[in-house]
Amino acid sequence: MSKVQSLNMRLTATEENYLKAIFKLSEENGNPTATTNAIAAEMNTAAASVTDMLRRLSEKDLIHYEKYKGVHLKEQGRKVATMLLRKHRLWEYFLVEKLKFEWDEVHDIAEELEHVRSEELINRLDNYLGQPRFDPHGDPIPNADGTIPTRQLxxxxxxxxxxxxxxxxxxxxxxxxxxxxxxxxxxxxxxxxxxxxxxxxxxxxxxxxxxxxxxxxxxxxxxxxxxx
Amino acid sequence: MSKVQSLNMRLTATEENYLKAIFKLSEENGNPTATTNAIAAEMNTAAASVTDMLRRLSEKDLIHYEKYKGVHLKEQGRKVATMLLRKHRLWEYFLVEKLKFEWDEVHDIAEELEHVRSEELINRLDNYLGQPRFDPHGDPIPNADGTIPTRQLxxxxxxxxxxxxxxxxxxxxxxxxxxxxxxxxxxxxxxxxxxxxxxxxxxxxxxxxxxxxxxxxxxxxxxxxxxx
DNA sequence: ACATATTTTTAGATTAATCTAAAAATATTT
DNA sequence: AAATATTTTTAGATTAATCTAAAAATATGT
Known part of the structure; x- marks a missing residue:
């Protein structure tokens, strides 16, 4: 049985955004944990709001959190974060390649599109676009299984x-x-x-x-x- | 100066959905007003929640509301509702024509996509799709100015x-x-x-x-x- | 037209997400 | 290692959206 099962709980867009921020601050930047203040800065919120959210994400078993010790993603949380990245980057590709937006115009729109909930949608979009491996900014697009193409740059x-x-x-x-x-x-x-x-x-x-x-x-x- | 100015307040997806429901129950069905219970049924909420929302939409001058007398859209509210219809139907067209979804699979996805906020996006999408006048279910797609193509059916x-x-x-x-x-x-x-x-x-x-x-x-x- | 039924509103709670201010824990400096 | 600084958490409020239960207004039926 695969360790990666599809998530059966509904997350709010806000919860998803916190997971994305934690992914960016820890895994993507090669740190073991993300700190409360760093997340607050990344999300433009008060540190108190972050503490609150960490407690809830921890209850849902999406992150590993100990008071004062920082936080890192558990497997389910990581899955959510990479799927968001996949959706964000595929939508950016669509906006630039098909709708002819400029590469400096697409971020905010993709930020909204990435929260639309449908695996089917994103896989069809992926096929429609010809399964691109990198988005218009050169960022790697995670695969459906969560793996992320790497390059030596x-x-x-x-x-x-x-x-x-x-x-x-x-x-x-x-x-x-x-x-x-x-x-x-x-x-x-x-x-x-x-x-x-x-x-x-x-x-x-x-x-x-x-x-x-x-x-x-x-x-x-x-x-x-x-x-x- | 045009009477139809672009809306400068941010509405939540929920507020937008209420406006859509009111549009459907009054204008689209040819009734003068929509009633609290009808809106509650349409939105799957308690009547008390509707009363609450009507008060708020009324404060924002999007609807005309008098206690116990039902409700109808004001110009700004109507504009929001028709733009939502435009977005919903253009996205449905995209999902069916480009991503090859079946026509019974697209409603829920379009329901989420319609709340993505970007005039530029929807106008580019419209052009990309060849400015279709009807969606896959035969519903008319409102124009950018809010007018809706009519037919004698x-x-x-x-x-x-x-x-x-x-x-x-x-x-x-x-x-x-x-x-x-x-x-x-x-x-x-x-x-x-x-x-x-x-x-x-x-x-x-x-x-x-x-x-x-x-x-x-x-x-x-x-x-x-x-x-x- | 009065009693009954239906509809709508009000009152009071709840949940998610946020805030500020204060307290507690951890880290740094001398 | 004590004092000071920084970070994080707690406490207490606020706003949007929802609920149930009760009260008030309107509509209906004989």
Whole structure:
């Protein structure tokens, strides 16, 4: 019998969002646990509200929680979180590829769409889209069984002069970064070569697609993940 | 200045559902007002909950409500209700035409999708689908300005022997009716001709697409709307 | 038109999700 | 290790949406 059974309890969108936040803060960032304050910051709520929610998620056996000791997902909670990621990223793919939204316009809409409850819907959508493995921001789309495709990507900021790679993912992607990248005409698939490193502010001169040169700040170069 | 301005208050999904119910019970059914009990039945809630909600919707100026006198939509409320219908029906069209769902499987999913808040999304979806005027059940899809295409349709139950028409809409469409129609292979576009009327139970013998004959009960024949 | 039935509203609780302020636990610094 | 700072939890309120039970208003029937 499979260890991964389909969840038979109804969660509210809020509960789902907390699980997503915990996933991001622990597993995705490689930390053992997520702390109350970190979750509060991620969710834009008061710490007291987080404590309350942790108690409830713990009662539902979705997370492991001990007072003052932080929190991490149990198997069921992890399943919920990865399914949300799957739904979010498939919807983003749909919005960009089919409805022709720009990649900096889709996050908030996908944030609502991901809470629509139907396994059938998401699997049909997946097929309709041709089972894409990465979303428009280069983020991996979890499979129906919860596994997440992994890749070996290198931040632009760690390359030496002369090295190059293809932009394949982003570390974080606030809309502000994506609007910036759109303005300087860089997107997933763009070739980037390091021309010069500037020690003073850690900025870097790069050649884009072998045809034009620009300057990127440290903050930007840390966010660009390349396939070497 | 246009009388129809875009709504700047955030409504909850529940508030939206009440407005939809009031629209259905008053305007769509041609009644001047909707009553508390009728809304309670439509929403599957206690009458007391309805009274409470009517007070709040009235405070927001979305409905006209006087105690014990029933309720009807004001302009803003009507706008919200028709936009929900527009969203619901466009999503149903998407689910059936693009994701290949059956017409008896889409209602509940569309019920969730219709609450996703984005005008841009729904207008892009409309264009992507080719601006359809009717959904998979034959219901008219309201336009972006709130107007609703009308047609002159005749219930099968009012036809005389020998008359025929094309199935173009349904009076009501519970999933049970749609599963039945699927089973007997009748759908929007099917030609139906009256062969014989049975006075006793108001059932009717009909010829389908000029090639096979079946019996339809009174309840079914009242629900089938034909273009003569 | 009065008694009875039905409908609607009010009163008082409950649950989920949130808040602020205060208390308790844990971590840091000198 | 004591004092101080930070983090987390508890206590107590609030809002939206719901309920049941009782009261009030309206409608119906003889």
């Amino acid at each position: 290198t931040p632009l900021s760690t390359l030496k002069t002369g090295q190059h790679g293809v932009l394949t993912g982003l570390q974080e992607h606030p809309d502000s970064l994506m609007r910036y990248l759109k303005k300087v005409n860089i997107s997933i698939g763009t070739k980037i070569q390091v021309l010069e490193l500037h020690e003073f502010d850690e900025s870097v001169s790069v050649r884009i697609d072998d045809e034009r040169d620009i300057e990127l700040s440290e903050k930007v170069s840390k966010n660009l993940l390349l396939k070497i | 005749t219930p099968l139950s009012t036809l005389k022997t020998g008359q025929h028409g094309v199935l173009t809409g349904l009076q009501e469409h519970p999933d049970s009716l749609m599963r039945y129609l699927k089973k007997v292979n009748i759908s929007i576009g099917t030609k139906i001709q009256v062969l014989e009327l049975h006075e006793f139970d108001e059932s009717v013998s009909v010829r389908i697409d000029d090639e096979r004959d079946i019996e339809l009960s009174e309840k079914v024949s009242k629900n089938l709307l034909l273009k003569i």
